[in-house]
Amino acid sequence: EIPLQYGADRLGKRQDAAMQKFRDNRLGAFIHWGLYAIPGGEWNGKVYKGAAEWLKSWAKISSDEWMKLMDQWNPEKFNAKAWAKMAKQMGVKYVKITTKHHEGFCLWPSKYSKYTVAQTPYKKDILGELVKAYNDEGIDVHFYFSVMDWSHPDWRYDIKSKEDEEAMARFFEFTDNQLRELAERYPTVKDFWFDGTWDASIKKNGWWTAHAEKMLKELLPGVTINSRLRADDYGKRHFDSNGHMMGDYESGYERRLPDPVKDLKVTRWDWEACMTVPENQWGYHKDWSLSYVKTPVEVLERVVHAVSMGGNMVVNFGPQGDGDFRPEEKELAAYIGSWMKKNGECIYGCDYAGFEKQPWGYYTRKGDDVYMVVFNPPYSRHLVVKTPGGTSIKAAQVVGGKEVKVEETARNEFNVDVPSALPDEPFVIKLKIEKKQSGKTYRDALT
Numbered sequence: 001e002i003p004l005q006y007g008a009d010r011l012g013k014r015q016d017a018a019m020q021k022f023r024d025n026r027l028g029a030f031i032h033w034g035l036y037a038i039p040g041g042e043w044n045g046k047v048y049k050g051a052a053e054w055l056k057s058w059a060k061i062s063s064d065e066w067m068k069l070m071d072q073w074n075p076e077k078f079n080a081k082a083w084a085k086m087a088k089q090m091g092v093k094y095v096k097i098t099t100k101h102h103e104g105f106c107l108w109p110s111k112y113s114k115y116t117v118a119q120t121p122y123k124k125d126i127l128g129e130l131v132k133a134y135n136d137e138g139i140d141v142h143f144y145f146s147v148m149d150w151s152h153p154d155w156r157y158d159i160k161s162k163e164d165e166e167a168m169a170r171f172f173e174f175t176d177n178q179l180r181e182l183a184e185r186y187p188t189v190k191d192f193w194f195d196g197t198w199d200a201s202i203k204k205n206g207w208w209t210a211h212a213e214k215m216l217k218e219l220l221p222g223v224t225i226n227s228r229l230r231a232d233d234y235g236k237r238h239f240d241s242n243g244h245m246m247g248d249y250e251s252g253y254e255r256r257l258p259d260p261v262k263d264l265k266v267t268r269w270d271w272e273a274c275m276t277v278p279e280n281q282w283g284y285h286k287d288w289s290l291s292y293v294k295t296p297v298e299v300l301e302r303v304v305h306a307v308s309m310g311g312n313m314v315v316n317f318g319p320q321g322d323g324d325f326r327p328e329e330k331e332l333a334a335y336i337g338s339w340m341k342k343n344g345e346c347i348y349g350c351d352y353a354g355f356e357k358q359p360w361g362y363y364t365r366k367g368d369d370v371y372m373v374v375f376n377p378p379y380s381r382h383l384v385v386k387t388p389g390g391t392s393i394k395a396a397q398v399v400g401g402k403e404v405k406v407e408e409t410a411r412n413e414f415n416v417d418v419p420s421a422l423p424d425e426p427f428v429i430k431l432k433i434e435k436k437q438s439g440k441t442y443r444d445a446l447t
């Protein structure tokens with residue numbers, strides 16, 4: 001192995017209680033909320049199709065011009081308790097909030113920046129209101145923090161001169177101050193999810209990324225940190241030059257998921273995916289007709305897909321400038337929540353089952369229970385299950401419903417019947433597993 005000063009601090013999964021809670025939570029929500037929610041993708045009468053939270057970049061707007069939006073920041077429909085109720089009803093166990101996105105506007109009254117809620121007509125500490133409201137509902141709060149800060153004069157994309165170096169030194173001090181401020185003001189925060197760390201200016205300063213993780217873990221014992229923060233001695237990100245994951249969980253699956261057959265390697269470490277409902281909109285965009293918008297079932301399938309491979313899924317919400325949510329997002333939260341009420345036992349605290357993926361859907365496992373989450377019931381009305389060696393199925397029951405017939409059809413192969421009255425939504429079958437070699441002798445084909 002290559003000797004590294006700023007590589008992985010730990011090999012293997014973290015096994016402490018805080019990480020176990022992170023893992024067991026499984027389903028989270030992202031909140032992308034900032035000045036970008038006011039224009040909602042439109043500037044000077046032109047609607048930009050790109051991600052709405054990047055409008056400043058697409059429309060090539062100066063920071064001075066962009067920050068004038070602060071004078072309009074007064075979300076009269078914002079109600080932290082209502083947001084927390086919506087999250088509770090959706091069944092999410094945690095919410096990741098953009099404390100500061102690339103634009104540099106802070107949802108908390110940071111004393112290190114003049115671009116914060118304190119300098120807007122709203123005045124109050126939005127982040128503080130949200131942390132309290134979510135925590136009061138028993139929901140963990142995670143902080144999204146963008147290192148890249150388009151509003152800061154010392155931010156550099158690369159370091160090509162002595163003054164670039166000096167500017168980034170000041171920038172890292174500013175960033176340390178804001179991170180420490182967040183940890184000290186909101187000590188119930190459970191995680192920091194870093195973004196905006198892909199530029200050369202960060203890759204050339206792996207030392208700082210290791211320092212930032214260490215500083216937060218000293219301030220907040222148990223806090224989890226995503227792999228996207230980290231760059232090693234040679235600028236390698238997420239996984240160091242020896243192939244070891246940095247941070248506490250991999251955070252590269254943004255708007256994509258590992259393949260359930262080809263990418264089983266991800267089951268060896270902790271990971272969290274995040275997804276948008278339109279193709280690529282995190283912040284509020286006024287026109288969702290510009291791209292495909294996933295249906296609630298398509299969102300649900302991605303949640304199950306992630307958990308089936310031992311990962312978490314964070315579903316994104318982009319609140320409007322007035323502090324209310326668009327109807328599609330309210331409907332999505334309600335659908336997911338009603339499904340989780342009936343079937344959440346196949347998600348919360350569940351993990352990869354080690355069964356071979358089948359076309360009808362996904363497996364998850366909790367202890368000795370294996371769940372079949374069925375999205376595509378086949379015309380045969382039989383759900384084929386291929387069990388790992390030494391494993392057989394004793395019984396099967398629809399979650400919240402009746403037993404279904406199980407028939408052994410070959411060595412380590414079973415047909416599980418779909419319910420006679422086929423449900424009109426994805427359904428879950430709970431399997432009782434037995435660890436023993438099946439009694440029957442099967443003849444393998446002679447080829």
Ligand SMILES: C[C@@H]1N[C@@H](C(=O)NCc2ccccc2)[C@H](O)[C@@H]1O
Pocket residue numbers: 032051053054195198254274282
């Ligand atoms: C979670 C999302 N990450 C931000 C983003 O800039 N993603 C685009 C991107 C993703 C990966 C490498 C470069 C750029 C988006 O604005 C969201 O905040």
